[in-house]
Amino acid sequence: MNSNFFRPIFCALALAIATACTSISAVAPGPFVFDKAIGVEVGKTWTSYPRTSRTKSQRLTIDGLPLGEMLFSAKLKSGQALIYTTDREKILPVFRDDMLPGELAEFVLDSLSYSGMQQTKLTELRPDRFGVDEAVRFTFSGASANGLKYSGVSKVAVINDTLYLILFYAPSEYYYGLHEQEVQNILDSAEVL
Amino acid sequence: MRTLLKLCCGVGALALASCASTDVAPIETGASPDVTTDEAGLWQQMDKYEQALRTSALLERDPALNAYVRGIVCDVAGTDYCEDLRIYVVNRPYFNATMAPNGLMEVWTGLLLRAENEAQLAFVLGHEFTHYKNRHSLKNWRKAKNAANASLLVSIGAAAAGAGGASELGSLLALSALYGYGRDLEREADMEGFAYVTAAGYDGSQAAVLWQNLVAEVQASQSKRKKRRFARSSIFSSHPLTKERIATLQGLAADLSPGKRNEQDYIGATAPFLAQWLDDDLVRRDFGENLFLINKLIERGDMLGTLFYAKAEALRLRRGEGDMVKAEAAYLKATKFSDAPAKAWRALGDALRRKGDTSGAITAYQIYLELNPAAVDRLVVENFIKTHALEG
Numbered sequence: 001m002n003s004n005f006f007r008p009i010f011c012a013l014a015l016a017i018a019t020a021c022t023s024i025s026a027v028a029p030g031p032f033v034f035d036k037a038i039g040v041e042v043g044k045t046w047t048s049y050p051r052t053s054r055t056k057s058q059r060l061t062i063d064g065l066p067l068g069e070m071l072f073s074a075k076l077k078s079g080q081a082l083i084y085t086t087d088r089e090k091i092l093p094v095f096r097d098d099m100l101p102g103e104l105a106e107f108v109l110d111s112l113s114y115s116g117m118q119q120t121k122l123t124e125l126r127p128d129r130f131g132v133d134e135a136v137r138f139t140f141s142g143a144s145a146n147g148l149k150y151s152g153v154s155k156v157a158v159i160n161d162t163l164y165l166i167l168f169y170a171p172s173e174y175y176y177g178l179h180e181q182e183v184q185n186i187l188d189s190a191e192v193l
Numbered sequence: 194m195r196t197l198l199k200l201c202c203g204v205g206a207l208a209l210a211s212c213a214s215t216d217v218a219p220i221e222t223g224a225s226p227d228v229t230t231d232e233a234g235l236w237q238q239m240d241k242y243e244q245a246l247r248t249s250a251l252l253e254r255d256p257a258l259n260a261y262v263r264g265i266v267c268d269v270a271g272t273d274y275c276e277d278l279r280i281y282v283v284n285r286p287y288f289n290a291t292m293a294p295n296g297l298m299e300v301w302t303g304l305l306l307r308a309e310n311e312a313q314l315a316f317v318l319g320h321e322f323t324h325y326k327n328r329h330s331l332k333n334w335r336k337a338k339n340a341a342n343a344s345l346l347v348s349i350g351a352a353a354a355g356a357g358g359a360s361e362l363g364s365l366l367a368l369s370a371l372y373g374y375g376r377d378l379e380r381e382a383d384m385e386g387f388a389y390v391t392a393a394g395y396d397g398s399q400a401a402v403l404w405q406n407l408v409a410e411v412q413a414s415q416s417k418r419k420k421r422r423f424a425r426s427s428i429f430s431s432h433p434l435t436k437e438r439i440a441t442l443q444g445l446a447a448d449l450s451p452g453k454r455n456e457q458d459y460i461g462a463t464a465p466f467l468a469q470w471l472d473d474d475l476v477r478r479d480f481g482e483n484l485f486l487i488n489k490l491i492e493r494g495d496m497l498g499t500l501f502y503a504k505a506e507a508l509r510l511r512r513g514e515g516d517m518v519k520a521e522a523a524y525l526k527a528t529k530f531s532d533a534p535a536k537a538w539r540a541l542g543d544a545l546r547r548k549g550d551t552s553g554a555i556t557a558y559q560i561y562l563e564l565n566p567a568a569v570d571r572l573v574v575e576n577f578i579k580t581h582a583l584e585g
Contacts, residue, residue: 088418089416089418089419089422090477091415091416091477091478091479092478093476093478096512098547100543100546100547101570101573102539102543102570102573103543105570110476110478113476114476118250118251118284119250122569122570123569124569124570124572125569125570125572125573126572126573127572127573127576136573143250144250145249145250145251146245146248146249146250147248147249147250148250
């Protein structure tokens with residue numbers, strides 16, 4: 001069989017693979033919609049990483065992920081985890097649709113601990129709204145394994161038995177304070193679509 | 194063909210000549226390796242690791258706990274060697290301790306949570322000290338290098354003989370020999386560690402008890418994969434099978450008279466950390482193991498407020514059939530003991546709220562806020578009280 005026969009097939013396959021790849025992109029100030037589920041207003045230019053289907057989440061950053069990460073997750077169902085591991089012996093923290101406010105914060109912080117954050121500690125939990133829906137907002141502290149201290153804030157709601165979440169954390173020194181107002185504005189503007 | 198044979202012989206001779214001896218004498222006190230040696234390279238790597246560990250958020254820095262663990266290490270290793278060892282208590286909820294060739298010893302809090310007395314902890318520390326004293330890291334490193342050389346030799350030989358596929362077999366054999374050697378070093382560490390511990394006057398029978406407890410805990414695990422891995426050995430296992438280790442240690446202890454266990458000293462030294470270590474253990478989400486461990490600690494009969502709270506937390510997080518009812522009962526029980534954390538009342542309030550007992554929940558929440566006026570979740574709790582008190 002002539003090799004010319006395969007050439008168009010290879011080209012088509014390569015094209016299909018290339019178009020299936022989603023790349024890192026810029027999020028300009030203005031409306032940002034995650035997964036047709038959460039809408040927010042961003043005031044700065046963020047960098048967006050591709051959505052992870054396994055954990056139904058997407059990460060945004062300004063200075064690079066280790067220096068500040070905003071995570072969106074929507075429609076997480078009961079029994080699903082916010083994180084992923086290839087270690088099949090590990091049992092991950094999972095979301096439950098009957099979780100009370102304190103348990104929602106616990107679920108998020110345990111997921112962060114599982115991912116390697118150390119000394120995670122809830123510093124404030126208060127009632128909030130996610131658009132018209134009831135939600136909780138909480139702040140927390142933690143540290144990386146090498147001792148760098150982190151601060152974070154999150155807004156979480158359970159709507160139609162699924163979890164909606166926005167989470168931001170960054171090194172306490174300089175970076176958290178640098179973007180705190182922007183993040184608070186984003187959380188204030190959040191609504192379920 | 195003759196040229197090829199010559200080439201193979203040449204490579205073989207080179208590989209054999211580069212074989213390093215694994216027959217090394219125990220390290221002497223105060224000794225450090227010559228900078229030109231492979232051992233110095235290993236030390237240097239671990240010096241770098243240790244430098245990072247000193248600033249790590251994982252480190253437990255409590256001076257009393259560190260001094261206590263160090264005291265047991267010195268008891269077992271002797272005062273001369275003790276000066277060469279640096280002990281770090283690391284906040285990791287897994288049963289483990291590690292020893293580096295440069296004298297860096299890590300003791301994980303998961304081990305401290307699981308040991309029942311000083312004698313059990315002393316055995317693990319004695320085992321780790323043997324790795325240091327007998328320079329097991331160096332032996333393992335040299336064995337690995339020799340195995341890699343042998344594997345290369347087999348690959349070249351196989352390729353020259355036109356049997357390239359056999360080279361994979363050579364690699365596998367070299368690898369299995371390496372793991373087998375590692376298991377032999379672990380056996381040596383068990384035997385000599387046991388000797389150090391009993392020489393220091395500790396009860397040798399506790400070494401096997403520690404392993405028996407671990408076997409029972411893993412059998413209670415929710416992970417079938419973990420249970421399988423723990424029960425079966427393979428040529429690639431890094432440690433001997435636990436049942437083999439138990440039999441060996443029981444044999445060693447059989448003819449010895451009982452020594453000290455220092456159970457109360459151990460409980461006293463670890464008590465301030467029990468609540469935190471149980472919290473950390475729950476993050477693992479292996480509720481079978483979590484509950485096994487908590488129930489075992491409850492049998493001890495003290496710190497019951499802390500322990501029943503931890504039990505209730507494990508049941509609540511597991512959410513199996515009937516778990517929420519059992520959790521509520523355990524929260525209630527926890528609140529009867531003076532060492533119960535204030536958050537046991539908040540959790541009891543949550544349990545009552547979940548089943549629709551609003552007035553009971555409000556009462557529990559009010560006690561929680563009285564006990565913990567600076568509660569980080571005060572606004573959420575007060576919001577519930579305000580909303581539902583108005584409804585009432």
